Amino acid sequence: MPWVSETRKALPASRCSMITWQTRATLRGMCHHKQMWQYLKQCPAHGLPICVMPYVSIITSSLTKKEKASLPAVKIALGKYGLADVEDTTGSAATDSKDEDDIDLFGSDEEEESEEVKWLREDHLAQYESNKAKKPALMARSSILLDVKPWDDETDMAKLEECIKSIQADSLVWGSSKLVSVGYIIKKLQIKCVVEDDKVGIDMLEEQITAFEDYVQSMDVAAFNRI
């Protein structure tokens, strides 16, 4: 299948995900299949790729080869199905795998295949474009590691941590934490959080954390990475 490697090349290797490209190709081919979308819509928004798998195989097995080939290859953005927050992994069918057990799901008829090749490739290119156009709109997130410093050696660090974790904001998720020795007998609290870039600012975090003024002397950002 020489076209397989071609289409792979045309796509960014950076967005690999756990579904093989065949699954995605099949998925895309099925997009207009009503039954499929009924199943899809019932899936919880998170974990989409995994939960889709069984439905894909159910549907593919219920269709004949001919039917599959005749399905229109229109790709519909997941966002249109009320899943705006989900990264559209169906759009970036890329993998740098050298998997040898690729199976051509679209029949073996030579004539038919060249048709498939054409639309698949065009489809991929179009998607790469539309995906790119869409990307900035995706919810970018950052992982932030905070240093929270107490006033003295008598500050109750467990209570301090409790206070910090009580802070709530849209998209803010508190992660793990640990106490790090500063010097003498002072320890600071190092705590991780994940935020959506557009929703939570450092100012807001600092304001709310330092508001626990009985416990907190100051807050610094120890690490700031994109996810």
Add this chain to the structure above:
Amino acid sequence: MGKEKTHINIVVTGHIDSGKSTTTGHLIYKCGGINTRTIEKLEKEAAEMGKGSFKYAWVLDKLKAERECGITIDISLWKFKTSKYYVTITDAPGHRDFIKNMITGTSQADCAVLIVAAGVGEFEAGISKNGQTQEHALLAYTLGVKQLIVGLNKMDSTEPPYSQKRYEEIIKEGWKVTHKDGNASRTTLLEALNCILPPTRPPDKPLRLPLQDVYKIGGIGTVPVGRVETGVLKPGIVVAFAPVNVTTEVKSVEMHHEALSEALPGDNVGFNVKNVSVKDVRRGNVAGDSKNDQPMEAAGFTAQVIILSHPGQISAGYAPVLDCHTAHIACKYAELKEKIDRRSGKKLEDGPKFLKSGDTAIIDMVPGKPMCVESFSDYPPPSRFAVHDMRQTVAVGVIKAVDKKAAGAGKVTKSAQKAQKAK
């Protein structure tokens, strides 16, 4: 025991879709940034799931998932080794507060790595006027990150793949990056990283230590904490704090649990001072050696400022909050002296009335409260600042010159007098 490898900090930036996160992940994965047990576990999982042949993607995805949940702290402090350095790497987020953090944060970058995608149309999009690529590079440069590595990514998506012609096209695009030493052109990213010149945090300069916090510890006394930016801090020396003008002797120095005989640039340390109350010194103050160019309050200073994003126009009299080292103080734009071309530094206009987003200018500023700052040529780290207004970073700048206020008679503690007499 062999000599320990030098630590360096790098920040990876690039146009969206340039593959910078993948590159970052790859470096960490391949260069031992993730502990072996985690990798072994994930690779085994991959094999069990039948994903053995693309375990790389599997592992990266798993790690991404882990970062999202915030399970392990160690993964958020990304580190890896090259044959020459220990590297801490930051994958620059698009978050609007990141720039401020890059300037005043604890890990200032020694080198920026700019990832550009070579794919048809991608590179052009990246360097176009609206592209972030040049913006990031320029910003980093203005703020004193003078080393830049340009990583050309996705060479496999050129037409034809790995096209030499395309490579030449791209390097023609005016990346006139001249390395004074350590020429790193046309090598792999890893080789280029080894060509980074290690940070010059000079121990032979006078001491500068901006305070992050001040603790009161039972049985010990007052302990200020901060990072040594330049110079050396030792027990026994007499330090002066600016702008509060307090002078005292350093009794001991500690880092983590250990007592130190000397703290060098880059060390985050606590030090015990005598006869000073926690009310006398605070976050934002700067400690220095009282006998060697002691830090002083700034009556005013001249800075080069880049306006990043301000909805309106900025004129003289504007008084936003400046974040400079650990200080957080409102400063007035007293006089807009000249507007300059940010690339060449050439003067465009004398005494501009207004400045708007994208402009760079030389401005005279006056702090609203006592503040200690330094000029870039003398002490680079405490000379950079971010300008804060309306809950965002509206500008960044570098201090070119400082008008130091002559220090009056400040508070000199008894132990400082004794220590001075003894010498």
